[in-house]
Amino acid sequence: MKRLTWFNTTSLTLGFAFLYLPMIILVIYSFNASQLVTVWAGFSTKWYGELLRNEAFLDAAWVTLQVAVVSSTIATVLGTMAAYVLVRAGRFWGRTLFSGMIYAPLVMPEVITGLSLLLLFIGIGLDRGVLTIILAHTTFSMCFVSVVVSSRLVSFDRSLEEAALDLGCSPFQAFRLVTLPIIAPAVISGWLLAFTLSLDDLVIASFTAGPSATTLPIKIWSSIRLGVSPEINALSTILIGIVAVGVVTASLVSKRQLMRQDADEKAAVRAEA
Amino acid sequence: MPETKFAPWTDPNEKPLIQFRNVTKRFGTFTAIDDQSFDIYAKEFFALLGPSGCGKTTMMRMLAGFETPTEGTILLGGRDIAPIPPNKREVNMMFQSYALFPHLSVRDNIAFGLKRDKLPADRIAARVDEMLKLTRLEKFASRKPHQISGGQRQRVALARSLAKGPKLLLLDEPLGALDAKLRQDTQFELMDIQEKTGTTFVIVTHDQEEAMTVASRVAVMDDGRIVQIATPDEIYEAPNSAYVADFIGDVTLFSGTAMNRAPEAEPIQETAEAGTEAAPEEAENPETETVDTPKAVTDIGVPVEPEAPISGEPDAPEPARAEPAPAAAPAKAARGPQPNRMGLWLHDKLWAKVFGPRTDIVRQLPPPSDAERTLKSAETEPVSAETSRAPGGGITIDWAEGQPPLIALDGPEVKDGQQVQLALRPEKVGISKTKPDAVNALKGKVIDIAYLGNLSTYHVELENGMMIKAQLANTRRISRRDITWEDEVWVSWTGTAGVVLTS
Ligand SMILES: Nc1ncnc2c1ncn2[C@@H]1O[C@H](COP(=O)(O)OP(=O)(O)OP(=O)(O)O)[C@@H](O)[C@H]1O
Ligand SMILES: [Mg+2]
Numbered sequence: 001m002k003r004l005t006w007f008n009t010t011s012l013t014l015g016f017a018f019l020y021l022p023m024i025i026l027v028i029y030s031f032n033a034s035q036l037v038t039v040w041a042g043f044s045t046k047w048y049g050e051l052l053r054n055e056a057f058l059d060a061a062w063v064t065l066q067v068a069v070v071s072s073t074i075a076t077v078l079g080t081m082a083a084y085v086l087v088r089a090g091r092f093w094g095r096t097l098f099s100g101m102i103y104a105p106l107v108m109p110e111v112i113t114g115l116s117l118l119l120l121f122i123g124i125g126l127d128r129g130v131l132t133i134i135l136a137h138t139t140f141s142m143c144f145v146s147v148v149v150s151s152r153l154v155s156f157d158r159s160l161e162e163a164a165l166d167l168g169c170s171p172f173q174a175f176r177l178v179t180l181p182i183i184a185p186a187v188i189s190g191w192l193l194a195f196t197l198s199l200d201d202l203v204i205a206s207f208t209a210g211p212s213a214t215t216l217p218i219k220i221w222s223s224i225r226l227g228v229s230p231e232i233n234a235l236s237t238i239l240i241g242i243v244a245v246g247v248v249t250a251s252l253v254s255k256r257q258l259m260r261q262d263a264d265e266k267a268a269v270r271a272e273a
Numbered sequence: 274m275p276e277t278k279f280a281p282w283t284d285p286n287e288k289p290l291i292q293f294r295n296v297t298k299r300f301g302t303f304t305a306i307d308d309q310s311f312d313i314y315a316k317e318f319f320a321l322l323g324p325s326g327c328g329k330t331t332m333m334r335m336l337a338g339f340e341t342p343t344e345g346t347i348l349l350g351g352r353d354i355a356p357i358p359p360n361k362r363e364v365n366m367m368f369q370s371y372a373l374f375p376h377l378s379v380r381d382n383i384a385f386g387l388k389r390d391k392l393p394a395d396r397i398a399a400r401v402d403e404m405l406k407l408t409r410l411e412k413f414a415s416r417k418p419h420q421i422s423g424g425q426r427q428r429v430a431l432a433r434s435l436a437k438g439p440k441l442l443l444l445d446e447p448l449g450a451l452d453a454k455l456r457q458d459t460q461f462e463l464m465d466i467q468e469k470t471g472t473t474f475v476i477v478t479h480d481q482e483e484a485m486t487v488a489s490r491v492a493v494m495d496d497g498r499i500v501q502i503a504t505p506d507e508i509y510e511a512p513n514s515a516y517v518a519d520f521i522g523d524v525t526l527f528s529g530t531a532m533n534r535a536p537e538a539e540p541i542q543e544t545a546e547a548g549t550e551a552a553p554e555e556a557e558n559p560e561t562e563t564v565d566t567p568k569a570v571t572d573i574g575v576p577v578e579p580e581a582p583i584s585g586e587p588d589a590p591e592p593a594r595a596e597p598a599p600a601a602a603p604a605k606a607a608r609g610p611q612p613n614r615m616g617l618w619l620h621d622k623l624w625a626k627v628f629g630p631r632t633d634i635v636r637q638l639p640p641p642s643d644a645e646r647t648l649k650s651a652e653t654e655p656v657s658a659e660t661s662r663a664p665g666g667g668i669t670i671d672w673a674e675g676q677p678p679l680i681a682l683d684g685p686e687v688k689d690g691q692q693v694q695l696a697l698r699p700e701k702v703g704i705s706k707t708k709p710d711a712v713n714a715l716k717g718k719v720i721d722i723a724y725l726g727n728l729s730t731y732h733v734e735l736e737n738g739m740m741i742k743a744q745l746a747n748t749r750r751i752s753r754r755d756i757t758w759e760d761e762v763w764v765s766w767t768g769t770a771g772v773v774l775t776s
Contacts, residue, residue, distance in 0.1 A: 157370065157372065159368050159370050159372040160372050160374060160375075162337075162339050162359070162368070162372065163366075163368060163372040163373075163433075164374075164385070165338075165339075165358070165359040165360045166337055166338075166359055166360070166364075166365060166366050166386075167360075167365065167385050167386030167389060167433070167437065168386055168389035168390060168437070169360055169389055170360060171360075173389070177385075178374055178376075181376045182374075182375060182376055261419075
């Protein structure tokens with residue numbers, strides 16, 4: 001292992017401090033016994049207890065989870081279908097237009113997306129609530145799924161589907177038995193992306209959420225306007241914990257998979273010799 | 274003569290399994306297949322041969338249903354297959370890229386097609402085991418495709434396409450990645466399967482030896498067109514164009530102007546003069562670098578030998594070409610074309626059991642030419658070497674300034690002054706240090722010798738700078754050591770050794 005020079009050490013420290021210091025402060029203050037955020041009054045976990053008794057927060061968390069799961073699932077189905085058609089259908093009329101339009105919402109300012117959805121829902125007389133948030137999130141996260149999946153499909157060897165057809169599959173069977181299992185990793189990461197986007201979306205959700213349903217980000221945002229409370233710190237710490245566990249698990253799993261594949265290939269080479 | 278010889282294409286009553294009717298395939302403005310019509314018969318082993326990009330895969334993809342002809346129709350068993358989707362066709366294809374399912378094990382890859390047929394599980398398992406055994410993949414059954422070698426992948430692809438036992442099997446370069454031994458074994462396995470199941474095979478290969486080994490007929494393609502369809506021996510011995518001659522095997526091509534020869538036998542100055550020394554030497558002089566000419570032939574003075582390059586093993590039954598039945602049928606012996614060694618060997622090893630012993634008369638032999646009639650009459654009166662002469666008939670080909678014209682005794686009708694090419698296989702060219710008594714003999718210098726174990730190929734530069742190849746069997750261990758680089762030699766061949774091509 002190479003030793004780090006003082007320059008490298010310093011820049012590394014500064015960089016990480018910049019990234020993580022705010023979060024560390026937040027985590028520390030979530031264990032503050034005092035009501036005041038800026039005054040340390042000893043260690044306590046009481047704010048976590050408070051949080052569990054706070055109905056409003058729990059409701060918001062439940063809504064957020066529902067919205068994230070449902071919208072990302074619908075977005076994955078629709079986005080995969082769109083990607084498949086755009087990559088596979090060859091050159092049909094208006095193909096370029098369609099594929100351009102799929103990517104447009106990615107660069108569209110969220111405020112505009114939110115506003116236009118709001119106008120649409122008012123126009124068709126849909127009451128704002130969980131359903132409208134789900135619809136809104138599906139709309140914008142579908143594009144992300146479609147981008148992820150179509151980049152995988154472009155490199156997908158078409159002759160695999162042909163082989164499946166040749167061996168007696170109907171086109172739908174070929175998709176289900178061959179294409180889908182092979183592009184599954186891309187579909188799953190598309191889903192995860194849609195899920196996280198939905199989880200932390202504030203702008204679009206605040207346009208489309210109604211009094212009957214608020215999501216966690218909206219709840220946090222609105223309570224911050226009344227002043228930062230240690231409860232919010234506790235909630236944020238929990239979220240950080242969840243994300244950290246998720247990221248670490250995902251990287252461990254993919255590392256394990258890589259290692260196994262490596263070992264498999266080595267075994268194959270040995271069998272050769 | 275066996276009546277059961279497999280040649281449905283010669284039988285006008287036979288119904289072809291596949292009929293291409295004026296099939297054209299275009300990709301945009303590019304024409305991949307250009308107005309092709311041909312038939313493939315049931316139980317055939319039809320080989321497509323041709324340079325890269327000539328349209329072989331496209332042809333197969335149209336049969337499998339992945340491409341539709343731009344024009345024309347393809348009939349399978351008399352029915353237009355255009356409206357039948359690929360999954361409903363009784364056709365399986367082995368892809369050039371293998372197209373193995375990466376998420377399935379070797380076993381599941383092979384079982385994939387069988388499972389679609391909803392066969393009972395034990396039947397599927399039995400069939401998969403059979404395929405694994407056939408392709409020697411038992412040890413790798415539970416591996417994924419990325420965990421096996423290239424050759425093993427190719428075998429999985431082959432096993433997968435064979436598993437369903439289709440009526441028509443399309444193999445796109447099925448054996449390219451296998452080593453020589455395994456390839457040969459697999460070729461025989463394929464032929465065995467074909468014989469047992471009666472499956473019709475269409476196979477693409479870049480390896481012409483493979484095409485020669487397995488195919489009942491070979492189609493040589495060039496640029497979207499089939500140039501010639503014929504049995505392997507015909508295509509080798511009687512190519513219809515310089516392109517085919519050049520594509521299949523080694524060949525030397527002489528281009529020149531043809532002149533019809535007088536039907537009467539006429540003395541050939543050069544050979545007559547050469548004969549004075551060459552003929553006696555032929556018998557005793559070890560310098561003559563040819564396999565000994567059968568004595569009987571010399572006796573009757575047929576001046577068409579030396580027929581040097583015959584089979585590799587001297588004690589193996591000689592191919593008929595090299596063994597003119599003495600006196601009995603010299604005319605027949607002098608006539609080309611005859612099956613090549615591969616064809617003969619194959620027949621003896623494989624087809625003989627099915628179709629009976631071979632006959633060495635190739636189909637579509639020309640009627641005895643005047644030359645041969647002359648020969649026949651010559652049998653009665655012994656002709657001495659001094660009066661050695663080429664039989665009449667045939668053509669002469671003026672091919673180079675200051676070089677004697679070449680004599681070809683059979684071939685297509687030509688007009689005087691027509692441009693023709695003479696295609697000459699290296700194994701039909703003899704090589705000697707002294708001037709042999711042959712119809713065609715040219716002087717040259719050895720530039721290169723390629724030693725191929727059982728054969729040696731001599732690259733000889735003729736006096737006008739043209740290169741000609743002569744191939745000789747290394748029958749004796751130290752044979753022909755004395756011909757080496759830079760030696761002045763004579764190359765010679767008979768009047769019927771070459772094929773006259775007009776296109
Ligand atoms: N989908 C396609 N679009 C455009 N051109 C194509 C397409 N498929 C094939 N071609 C062209 O058609 C020609 C014939 O292709 P094909 O794949 O049949 O060649 P091949 O004889 O199988 O060659 P190889 O021996 O290299 O496999 C090639 O010039 C190729 O570029
Ligand atoms: Mg090809």
